[in-house]
Amino acid sequence: MKNLKIAVVGAGVVGITTAVELQKLFRNADIDIVADKFDVDTLSFVAAGIFRPGTSFTGPNEDITRKWINDSYHYWDNIKNSREASNAGVAEVSGYIFSSEYPQIVRNEFIEKLVPIYRTATEDELRLCPGKWKYGSYFTTILSQCSLYLPWCYSNFKNAGGKIIERNIDNLSSLGSEYDVVVNCTGLGAKYLCKDRKLVPIRGQVLKVEAPWVKTFFYGDYDTYVIPCFDSVTLGGCRQYDSYDCTVNKYDGLSIKERCESLVPSLRNAKVIAQRVGLRPHRDPVRVEKEILYNNGNKVRIVHNYGHGGYGITTAPGTSLYACELVREILMGNSKL
Numbered sequence: 001m002k003n004l005k006i007a008v009v010g011a012g013v014v015g016i017t018t019a020v021e022l023q024k025l026f027r028n029a030d031i032d033i034v035a036d037k038f039d040v041d042t043l044s045f046v047a048a049g050i051f052r053p054g055t056s057f058t059g060p061n062e063d064i065t066r067k068w069i070n071d072s073y074h075y076w077d078n079i080k081n082s083r084e085a086s087n088a089g090v091a092e093v094s095g096y097i098f099s100s101e102y103p104q105i106v107r108n109e110f111i112e113k114l115v116p117i118y119r120t121a122t123e124d125e126l127r128l129c130p131g132k133w134k135y136g137s138y139f140t141t142i143l144s145q146c147s148l149y150l151p152w153c154y155s156n157f158k159n160a161g162g163k164i165i166e167r168n169i170d171n172l173s174s175l176g177s178e179y180d181v182v183v184n185c186t187g188l189g190a191k192y193l194c195k196d197r198k199l200v201p202i203r204g205q206v207l208k209v210e211a212p213w214v215k216t217f218f219y220g221d222y223d224t225y226v227i228p229c230f231d232s233v234t235l236g237g238c239r240q241y242d243s244y245d246c247t248v249n250k251y252d253g254l255s256i257k258e259r260c261e262s263l264v265p266s267l268r269n270a271k272v273i274a275q276r277v278g279l280r281p282h283r284d285p286v287r288v289e290k291e292i293l294y295n296n297g298n299k300v301r302i303v304h305n306y307g308h309g310g311y312g313i314t315t316a317p318g319t320s321l322y323a324c325e326l327v328r329e330i331l332m333g334n335s336k337l
């Protein structure tokens with residue numbers, strides 16, 4: 001009997017996490033990752049990778065949104081507690097979020113009861129960084145650095161028999177003649193593949209600096225953040241709605257540097273090693289659903305998993321596990337389509 005064939009289109013954090021989970025669920029299936037960009041060329045590579053869902057992160061309803069976030073946390077926490085943690089680029093980090101004006105900015109109802117520590121910052125802690133900080137929280141969470149996580153996953157995927165194919169896809173349904181199911185994890189690429197007007201880029205830029213003495217993360221007002229990663233510290237940031245500019249902007253870089261140095265003055269001694277830009281694939285809600293398309297009259301089964309915006313490292317595992325269930329349903333014909 002012929003093996004089940006599944007294509008996962010996309011090799012960013014969402015695609016690779018989905019592919020690895022599909023391998024666990026369908027042990028005898030032939031699973032291919034098909035993508036036109038890998039590793040350093042993906043958006044996922046740009047992210048600092050901190051587990052902190054924005055309070056605007058939205059799935060199809062409240063229960064599913066929370067399930068995605070909770071499942072994701074447990075996925076990252078399991079890797080963090082395993083002997084593979086450092087190979088996979090997953091570690092615990094702690095730090096502060098401050099605001100000079102808005103108390104709600106320092107709260108996060110998605111994770112306050114999920115992470116091991118989430119508490120109000122003390123008066124002394126509010127004076128840790130220069131600035132007139134009125135509100136603050138201290139919390140512990142997880143950092144997943146994609147420059148380590150993606151290669152670790154690619155290698156696990158290949159060792160489990162998965163195949164990686166470099167190819168641009170201009171029509172998802174064209175894969176229907178080769179595969180039983182196509183899982184669409186193309187991030188912003190889905191804007192064109194699915195003609196999805198709800199998908200909007202939110203441009204971001206970060207600096208990577210050498211500052212091994214920074215062990216704590218700090219968030220300040222106006223998208224300012226300092227996040228210690230495995231091999232560098234990430235300084236951010238900006239959020240530019242509907243911008244398609246993938247080039248490094250000198251003025252954004254200067255503004256980020258100035259804001260981060262005023263938050264953590266010791267960064268003035270840090271060497272800049274890279275500047276990176278990425279377009280966050282923002283969609284409200286994130287799309288994880290089944291669809292049947294037709295190619296020359298033949299049914300093509302699709303499961304979408306895209307639109308994670310600025311929270312794709314945080315939430316990729318939860319949406320991927322959900323997408324795997326949808327693959328199972330669509331294969332069993334247990335579909336309400």
Ligand SMILES: Cc1cc2nc3c(=O)[nH]c(=O)nc-3n(C[C@H](O)[C@H](O)[C@H](O)COP(=O)(O)OP(=O)(O)OC[C@H]3O[C@@H](n4cnc5c(N)ncnc54)[C@H](O)[C@@H]3O)c2cc1C
Nearest residue numbers: 011012014036037044049050169187189204278312313314
């Ligand atoms: C500055 C910045 C900082 C961030 N920090 C964080 C953070 O700290 N925490 C967090 O959770 N998130 C963060 N994010 C968000 C995170 O980076 C994204 O949500 C996540 O990377 C999205 O992953 P993805 O797999 O959907 O997309 P991508 O990484 O873009 O992967 C998409 C894949 O699809 C493939 N593809 C697309 N179209 C086609 C096509 N037509 N044919 C073939 N292949 C195709 C691409 O080649 C690629 O392999 C940040 C983003 C930015 C910009």
